[in-house]
Amino acid sequence: MLYARASLNAQGGVRFGFRHIRKVDHRQTVQPFKDYTLREDEINEKYPQERQRKIPKRLRGMAVGLVQKLQIQHQRCAYKKLLEYYCPSLDPTRFGATLFSVGDLYTRLKAFQTKISNSSKPLYFVKVDVKAAFDTIPQASVIELMSSLSSKPAYRISKHVEIKPGENYREDLPGKRKAKPMRKWAALARGAKDPMTFEDTLKNNLAVGKKNTIFVDNIINQYRSADDLLDLLSEHVTRNMVKIGKKFYRQKEGIPQGSVLSSLLCNYFYADLEAQHLGFLNENDSLLLRLIDDFLLITTSHTQARLFLQKMHDGVPAYGVQVNPAKTLVNFEATVNNQKVARLVGTRAFPYCGAFIDTKSLDISRDRERRKDIGMLMSLVLLRGLGELVANCYSGRGFFDD
Known part of the structure; x- marks a missing residue:
């Protein structure tokens, strides 16, 4: 789902830019946004100052000053850097099981493998995916947490x-x-x-x-004061607008998807969920990983694996969490709410976020089948600077020296 970044009919000054949305799936978007509806000419009539000062050129044909563009960039930067650098340095546990990239898998798995190296117990894998994560996070809850x-x-x-x-x-x-x-x-x-x-x-x-x-x-x-940054965040979350045709709708549920803060807000919010509802997981024999909304539990305890599976499938309404059963995968026999869960059979390569994890050794490999479609794109990237490379080789020696 695509979103705009600011409220055009807000009485106060808008500190984020507005992005024109051209294609939106009406089936997924129209129903959640029922706060109000204004036509474009009505916005021009009621809020002429907002139209003249804030709406970008690509929407109304009016120039926007460079100073205003830079101010918008600084507004976005301030809170993002606060969440990205300062808060984690004070309390690294606030990010919980967050993976900031697939590359973090190696470090986390290596540490866990060292921890359980003396154990002969089998490893149980549980992968769950939160359905429509950005669209279901309660706005009031995320602002209170922040x-x-x-x-x-x-x-x-x-x-x-x-x-x-x-x-x-x-x-x-x-x-x-x-x-x-x-x-x-x-x-x-x-x-x-x-x-x-x-x-x-x-x-x-x-x-x-x-x-x-x-x-x-x-x-x-x-x-920037803490109150000003919190007001900025509140505006970003609660006054997000989407344009469908000539009508504007305010997003009442969830957080803006695709914004500079969305991933960070999601990581903080689900880390709090882990602390409040998944405390039964023992760090000595369990490893919980999460890349945005994709959870993966690796544990030597069959009991903890089943508890985690049941807890996630039951959902956590306070956090807007509802699991997509079609994407759940385990490597052992399991049934949740009288439904059999998909099981990994005939291989030890457990798929997770474009990688395979060996269910016995915890070795990591790439999911090459998933990446084969971008083979040509990668080849073109590797050919960058080929002319200069050939020239350098030719100046030093021939390609086929006897």
């Missing part, structure tokens, strides 16, 4: 740029065209009165494991 994360009255958001050598960069080719350096703008968040300098951050965290990189501080910092 308000508990702010431990400081104000925060400081700083930006810096990281500069690295470009791809195919070689110093041993004098006179040859060198690739342009790669620049990446990043931001950090910390308490407004935190005495840590940018140099301290580099030594302790930012520069660790990064080679051939230049860090340049932007010097100018942005200061």
Whole structure:
């Protein structure tokens, strides 16, 4: 489901941009949004200032100042960086079983494998998927949870740029065209009165494991109060709009899908669910993983595996969680609510988020069948810079030396 990012008919100032939605599935979208309906000409008549100042050029043909665009970017950046960097550093457990990428699988599985290396018990796998996760998260609950994360009255958001050598960069080719350096703008968040300098951050965290990189501080910092950031989040969640044809609908359930904050909000929210409702899982013999809304439990306890399976299939109404039974998969015989659960048979390769996990050794491999359709795309990416590579090879030696 696609969403716009701001409320056009809000009386207060809107601090997020608006994105025009052209194609929306009416069957999935029209019913949930019944808060109000206004036609485009009615919005022009009732809220002329909002139309003149806030609506982008691609929607109404009016220019939007560069300053306003930059302000919108800063508004998005402030709370995102607070959730992404500062809060996890204070309490890493707030993210629970979150995987930020499939690449995190290796680290988590390796640590769990070391923990149970002396056990001869079989491993039980349970994979469940939350149905329409972003559309079912209660708005009031997620805002209440986010308000508990702010431990400081104000925060400081700083930006810096990281500069690295470009791809195919070689110093041993004098006179040859060198690739342009790669620049990446990043931001950090910390308490407004935190005495840590940018140099301290580099030594302790930012520069660790990064080679051939230049860090340049932007010097100018942005200061925001906790109340202002919470108001910004509330606006983002509760005043989200979608346009269907010439009508506008407010999203009353769920959080905006595809926004810069959606994944972070989902991770925090489901981490709280884990703490409140999945506390029966023993960390000594169980590993819970979650990539956004895809849960995977690996445990040596058959009892815990069945409890987790039953708990998730029963649903957690307070968190809007309802499992999609068609996507549930286990590697043992199981029945939930008089329905047999799909079981992995004839193989030890358990699929999870584009990877296979061996149900005995916990080895990881790629799901190549799933990725074969993008083989040509990957080939084109690898061919990037081929002309320069061939020229370099030809200048040094022939392809077929005797």
